[in-house]
Amino acid sequence: MRNDLPELLAPAGGFPALEAAIEAGADAVYFGGENFGARAFAKNFSRDEIAAAAKLCRAFGVKSYVTLNTLVFDREMRDMLAYAAFLEEAGVDALIIADMGAAALIREKIPTMPLHASTQFSGHNADAARFLAAHGFTRMVAARELSREDLTALCKASPIEIETFIHGALCVCHSGQCLFSSMVGGRSGNRGMCAQPCRLPDKSGNYPLSLKDLSMASRIPELLAAGAKSLKIEGRMKAPEYVFGVTKIYRRLLDERRRATPEEERELAEIFSRSGFTTGYFDGRISSSMLGVRRADDKENSRAQTPFAGLQKKLPLTLAATLRRDAPFTLTVTGARGSVTVTGSVPEAARTAPLDAAALEKNLAKLGGTPYFAEKIDIALDDGLILRVSEINALRRDALAAYAARGEREHVVHTDYTPKPCAKTDTSARTALVMRATNLPADDAFYTFFDLVFLPLAEYLGGDFPRVFGVALPGVIFDGEREKLLADLKEAYARGARHALCGNYGHLALCREAGLVPHGDFRLNVTNGEAAAFALANGFADLILSPELSAAQIRDIGGSVRAVVYGRIPLMLLEKCAAKETSGCEKCADDRAALIDRMGKRFPIFREEPHRNILVNCVPTYAAEHPPLGGQHFIFTVERPAEILRVLDAYRRHLPPAGEIRRLK
Template structure:
């Protein structure tokens, strides 16, 4: 069992970097100006990245750079240059989401370790094993896993496992969210998430009624609390987690300092004394004070339902410090009974019963009529307030001046706080230079000598005290003198300026010695292109007519699709009816499809946690027996297992986020025969991918696209009593939508695994543009038909069938008027606009 763990800190700015280095991080993760999933953080220029790596490596701290966005073909030359640069400056690893980027990195910088971002949605052991086979050295697990799942994966994983321990949570599985993208064009997969989960929503029924009215529920129904696991550090360590990751590259440096320092001390305390681990009340308060939306352990200990959600407030709520007991309108002063201390310079917020929030800086603090700099808990104090508040209103401290001052000391000191101890040896004698040798605690050495040859002293010969005084002047270096061994022969004299210069050179040599362990073999100077790395294999693609695929989850819809002319049906996986598909139904589906002379792909679940694995294996064995035309998989773990169980053709679904030709070529090499391209691609990007590799390419052209998939269920949490541990499955007794501020309604579907799927409010329709897909050489176009009844499936399938058959001669294309078959509330997705 590993007993040393890595504390990994988020760094979004130079100040945050210093805060992390000085507060106890073992490693930091940060991003450059390109290809990082936190585009709106300050991030680092290339020069700043190099200096960040140098500063961290001097301290023995690792640096991981985020290259964790989807990258299109046009960006590949920039990516390749960037990977070269990261390799050359010595970053310890890159964090990657895009499997195509990982493929490129392995080819152009083979000695640069690759970590799988949580955006890769790795949520089972099979996924970790797949990554290990393909050169990854670490996997960042999805935040939806339980402690038991984490421990199981760690026990069997062939590579390192990293988990999040603190900070903001995504309500959707990371890497699977299209909500920001399809609503506002800002893609979370491209680092520009607009955080629609932090906006207000109303849960409504078919008639548009608020079903939570009177149920004591807030309006931020998709906004989770922040993760906090400090009490569970022992269990995470014993589970075998290698790296503990703090979320927060968008947070201020004070946040980084406080959270890292608190977890550093907790980890060290447990490792030092495993039988007496406690976390102080003050540490809990500090974590809350620096930032919180209230706290949760997410899924570590089970599903918390509504208790996981910050439904009343989507942003920092501070720490409750008391209640208003009186308000003096003439003086505009509130009297507060304190539960916690309050001081000048703090900021407080009143949660008023009418009118929302009232905020103020504490510029004056009176205790029993006297001005005081601070007041303890249990006392009544008066502070000025700009707007009226009422007795009984709760008061929260959102800024603690003393805590912020302590936090800033980590990065505003002007000199390192955590220094590396060095021992010095000095040798000098008349007729030879003075030499200085520094040896640090890790055994690295640096030496230098004076240019001046020591002379016989006339007045003041060198003493050990004089030498020590000069050697202690290590200033802004990361070193601190611990021991000095000084050999002075005779009454030698060396100018102090010479000693100082030799000290500077010895420090520089020691720094170079410490940095030398990070040097890697030189790269080949020859440039390389995407075409060389993944040669287009157009000869391997046999051009056939574009075919029509319909994705369904019931036998009735499957039959409707076949009657209407679907060439392929995709059947199975998650159902939006909350009902599992039986083995007999799969058998009937294959038989019925064969009867119509068409082709069928049997689908597996998009997400497969460990408890689902036996079911997946059994399902794949059944599919092997039924011999469909292909099997669809939705995650790396399912791909890994399907390759071992089945010899049938495999299809990679859109959840793989296939955004470039490198990803296509990689999946083809894994035996994938067909794949669905990312719904975030535009026509220009699709054209650049089409014809690259032998796999059949598919694009989704119609239906209500799933924007989110989540282990959290809003219906079960707020109506079903999920927090009690026994959901009453209210989702089966009605249909529900989330209505946003713009009065758009997003359908809420729950599957047989009790996961929630939020569907787009607008229906994707590419009816007028079917010919474009044919012109681009796309092999299959797909209708998402799990929503709607069989009549809807038959009508839409028939429209696309006719357009494919008649082509430009179709009456609708001749007239150019699709209003008779399209309603007003449709979208063209990203096919024309693309994503940022």
């Protein structure tokens, strides 16, 4: 890294892109292997390529980070640990990880491996950063939705490094909170297989969920002032030409600490754009101007890019060879990483043609196939000696290998794995989230059916609900919102609430400060027993498993867990208001807003904060036909009181409710 500048972190979907990032001046590169990375359809790296990539990066003083940021299933945990062990021994500099069960296991078995929390972890406040620091993480990738003020506050308060995105594709949903592709098309974004339904037109032919790409090239001074330690370019699905062109421009802007010129902004747009770029979240200007699609002229400009010519950079070294009579041959290599000296055999007295300095220098200068060139070669050679060329070459290779290995950390790896046992669950325990207070049934039958009912915090504070003892926290609480949220939670406690449905590790501290018992929501993305054990050991009284699990996977986890057995699953948590784009503001207040997709399916939109939305599925998930899955959780969104009671009656009798449903696998 240059002086006090933040790290410039570039993407690589394959080895040519990695070389492009190095050539363009990246300080660090992130890439994925063939498993457990959130870009399953990128070319990605084989194990041999990962080892070579780590070695090449180390030679150039570039950090290498590997993505292990998908959710992991129980049956994959042993393979995941073995893969992480391989990455440690290959010498990568950190893992980018989202699954807290996988992270806890890696910290236990491979304590020397640095961990970075992926943006899929949904970290968006200082409480999340403090939580991660307490569990061994050294960096958090911040949510893309942070404003300048919130990013600055986070960087100032965080005990660990903060990484933020500066260029590339923007998901319209908060990262780690999207189930759209999974629930509708069976391809999980949390497992690296997103089908990008957000990029498709709705029934009217508009694109209300497709955002322009992010470009912070015009905000470099503000970014530097915010204090992030790493600035990240998105694009592991992109070509080497994209990586080289974008990284080169940001390298220049950072080095010169300035904004992009109009010409540089045009150059970025010609490399890749979707109807231009946006800085909407950072600037706090969240509007329709953020929307964009890939136009024909955008594609034409991209096709005109000059092919990347390959890695041309070479690193200078000084080689010093000493051949003395009756002493071993020594070779010292000196470069930016320091010096190493290796020792060979003792040269013999020459019978005919002795070794001369010019011949020795010629052999030592042969550094082809390496990232180095011999800037200077010093030779101290006694007359009349001979040494086989093969020995000179072998010592040169040994010296270069020793030099390249300088600075490697110690590796501690244990790959033995025994799944953690889980206690039996009370299969009669039932909870419900009712999204709107107006839909709460008055009947006693409703309250006797459930052990605990939750209302969203804002709904709870909007009335008097003596039979409701749980509040659901918002999915996102930026640092600028914390003080008000804490006051609201304390007010809820004063009114009788004692429990909180909490879907983010960064919200646990708020629950504790307000005196509320935290219950883990499905937004924690728990898909394995290790993650369940981690959540329960860190303060959650119980938790709701990911709705992406099958019935068999749910039963295998066990413990104090619940499964969503009925409800329209929230598919997206949107900072960019979708209600305005799809239905108009007048339909938002009374929950009449909806996205109508190109197939005519209706996805209701709920307002969580004034302009923060929750998009829910077009049909409810229903699991009454399955044997008991442990604790049961119901989500009521559009259902009126009478319909809620009909659903409960059908569930008791193991009958399907009226209308179309999504069955649990």
